[in-house]
Amino acid sequence: MSADTATVVTGIGVTAPTGLGTRAHWEATRAGRGGIGRLTRFDPSGYPATLAAEIPDFDAAAHLPDRLLPQTDQVTRFALVAADWALTDANIDAATFDEFEMGVLTAATSGGFEFAQGELCSLWSRGSRYVSAYQSFAWFYAVNSGQIAIRNGMKGPSGVVVSDQAGGLDAIAHARRQIRQGTPLMVSGAMDASLCPWGWAALWTSGCVHSGTDPDRAYLPFDPRAAGHVPGEGGAILILESAATARDRGARCYGEIAGYAATFDPAPGAGREPALRAAIEFALADAGLTASDIDVVFADAAGVPEQDEIEAAAINAVFGHRAVPVTAPKTMTGRLYSGAGPLDVATALLTMADGVIPPTINVEPTADSPLDLVIGTARRATVRAALVLARGYGGFNSALVLTAAE
Template sequence: MSDRPVRTVVTGIGIAAPNGLGNQDYWEATRVGKSGISRITRFPADSYPATLAGEIHDFRAEDHLPSRLIPQTDRMTRLALVATDWALADAGVDPKELAAYDMGVVTASSSGGFEFGQGELQKLWSQGSQHVSAYQSFAWFYAVNSGQISIRNGMKGPSGVVVSDQAGGLDALAHARRQIRKGTRLIVSGSIDASICPWGWVAQLASDRLSTSEDADRAYLPFDADAHGHVPGEGGAILILEDEEAARARGARVYGEIAGYGSTFDPRPGSGRGPGLRKAIELALADAGVTAGEVDVVFADGAAVPELDRIEAEAITAVFGPRGVPVTAPKTMTGRLYSGAAPLDVATALLAVREGVIPATTNVEPAGAYGLDLVTGQARTAEVRTALVLARGHHGFNSALVVRAAG
């Protein structure tokens, strides 16, 4: 490696979200506050306490992928493969034209291929082991998206998967940045999660954090006095990360830079020590070499659980001051996509930088006690050069990532 500073930039984005398939459809929906949350259609949900989700409709994997891949992949992997195709095309990258060991894949996962696993277990219980697909050996696994993306695109460089629940999407991007700094030319990163099936639904209900409201407009309300849990969703974003010098040399369009990252873990309950989110923010800002005053917007984690909202609001106001920075949680239009949520927020932040628009936190009436300048109602026009994205995982994961305009 040379002594020059290695900057990691994003050159391609592939989005699969409940309110939009593809970058253009998603951004148009997000700008105007169009929600993708509705009553579950993927399985009969009437007997469950929670019946709303952010589902991706009008996606037929057969329209995008070779038939041989369909029987060996879960829905999340099919979405991830297609989002990767879109991201590579957006970046103007043909993997066949690059050396295999110059490309890697780092994704995150919080659930693995739940729906595929459910189907094969049902076959095991009802028909016997001889009816279980050999693909069950990997289709359910947390690392399967990284594996299938790398195989499909001939990517043999540094690869992996990060499992840290809903913080994992940022952690994966940070690990991808490390690999770029070590000399890998291109890394496919981000996450797609999809576990809207009976088995996955029961697992999510066990967290006691799901909203049981049947009103799609008032079900997921972070920083609202009526907050009572989140609405799950499926999807996320895949990003193409490159060494800036290599990207510029090939004439790539650059969305922005992955400029800083910080992560912490909350202390055990009863320890007397405070939560770690504020420290994660401070680490990310220091890593990026920016001050709080230079941050133009914060994309909040937005748990919609009163205690967790309080902790996040206190961390933000401690760093930026009361109402010191615009805050938004556009995931109110998609639901929480688990490990896919934070990469989608990063993609949204980069689009906000490009367009000069901060999307709104829809349907929320912000509680004044939190002291946040929450962007609600409609999108806010603003110059966005630097954005901070926050994500938290169950049982104490905290991550923060700074993205900034290129140039």
Template sequence: MSGAVREDTRTVVTGLGITAPNGLGTRPYWDAVRAGHSGIGRLTRFDPAGYPATLAGEIDDFDPKAHLPNRLLPQTDQVTRLALVAAEWALADAGVDTAALADFDMGVLTAASSGGFEFAQKELGNLWSKGSGFVSAYQSFAWFYAVNSGQISIRHGMKGPSGVVVSDQAGGLDAIAHARRQIRRGTALMVSGAMDATLCPWGWAALWTSGQLHTGTDPAAAYLPFDERAAGHVPGEGGAILILESADAASARGARSYGEIAGYAATFDPAPHTGREPGLRAAIERALADAGLGPDDIDVVFADAAGLPEPDRIEAEAITAVFGHRGVPVTAPKTMTGRLYSGAGPLDVATALLAIEAGTIPPTINVAQNSGTPLDLVVGGARHATMRAALVLARGYGGFNAAMVLTAPEGRALP
């Protein structure tokens, strides 16, 4: 049961569940990402010919019937199906027997940027074309931001602290941080992370209004953060679900630890044109302070990587201000998946933990290293490195910033 927050409680990740455009499952995804294999291509979920943007990171090998009971299919959107499967994989990876834990000792805290848009579009189409009698009763919740937390908790009998965070791409890190707080309050196990999937006409139109989507047709030149050719990002679907436990509890049951959620901070950008400094640098510095680490302790940065000149410049300046000119390797594996919105941060967290374990930094693909950038971008292939700590950055549309520090588990031999 939850109580007072104990700041000295170390929170570790004991399970990973990944669904991404370039890999369904942790091992297929990791094999693809370290090899630089992209999942970005022309949309096939619907015909995008009438839209300015036609490229996406689409999961094209996911058959929900192979993973979920038939009773769940009529009441779930693509995003919830992905989340349910990822949660099941993460629990299995952690070796968790939910039946052995009290219902109120397990909680679910996820993030979302949209909800079940594809489900909602279909049911609203029924409403407009056929009438209210043809709208599914499941529309009442299948579209909702909190539906993933709800469905995961129902399926696994988790009645502990639960909720949802909505802060766009920063939300995935925010959700993990809130889950860490619940572990520090005494909850035995938290399921956290995020999943997003908006690859339907309604969702696509909503994404387009941001003005940040790439409009070209060549997947190899579509998403180029920190590159002189940067002209927007490519949307994607998927994300990662993580199992969080206290280090003591994980050790007591002999669980594997991927690493520790060692530090976190969130900030908000000032209003435009005020002349005040963006909040990303402060988020980085406060996350390092929360972890009790300095800039020299960080071995790699997983960048937010907006793929637009001005946001990229702001991020590069923030990283350089903290770590120095080319002071730390920087990578953006999301160039292989597209921006997964709330799912991006948790996927980067999972990728960073896998990178620390393997001693391999996955590359930023298709981007050319140029002499003008202050960043030491990992391009042209994966880079082998000894790593003990990683920093993950995420920013949300409208001014959200989040930074999370991950460290290798104690006692693990370095690769």
């Protein structure tokens, strides 16, 4: 791959429980300030789980035109605002690009569930005349890609990836493929937000959601007390460009999407090894790097003991015993499903720029843990290459390698 066809990140937009905007998110994350608490979007008293990581102080009307509010779910509002911020961060005026040279590729796990629940309630209680025409698309998994494309006049390659928590990395990788095939600019990343009764009931069926009430003991990956994860909302939207496009317009580059791979685990009871290790090795090969080149790993961090053991074993097998720092900032944001991977990518790029690896909060690993977890406080480090991992429910594995801008 030539230097000109490399895919670089030139803009970041974040809406997350750690803050609105990249700066707020990064300040909270490097300081180890968590966003998990009792769910306030609705009364969770009648449900087995009551903790969530909500985005604070988000006023869609302050950021979006009034005409968009009746036709969008909260998750799409998060995505539209983050896309606006990412484009501004990249110093891009979409009107100066050919409309067919800009594409949008995002991921989703649940779509606009809160909007859909409201319309189903109207249908049940008032009748079909009271169901919004916007229901036809506001609930749909691809709605974020569509609304971002419409708002910014982007008519290039577009789509959506649905592979649960692995989806956000998969979307970025598919966007990189479009750039390699000649599209100069892609908007990519993911958002999820299912903090409504319908979404809450669906999330609980995974059997992986924590049922306790103490936020500081709720999401503890790689900890012997681990008992599930805490759902969150939000994610990140990134601006990806070919290196040539970015150079020609004098853009600031956060880093390069250097390598990627995806695998799928064998069926339970098949007697074959989980496939996460293979995803890591394939991603390193795609980037042309070796394990010794990686300066930090952003872990998937399931918070489920058997899944944590699989991930720790894969990292240990590739890198060696405590040979690379490992962190899981999602202990502050909860598990954001498709939004988790892009947010970790954004955080990894900020780690490279700032020379600080953010901590994994509240976790107390055992003395014989094979991982060098960054716990308690942030760690100063020179980071030139980072590995981001994500796994989706049912067996999806994705690994993405980032390298620092030259």
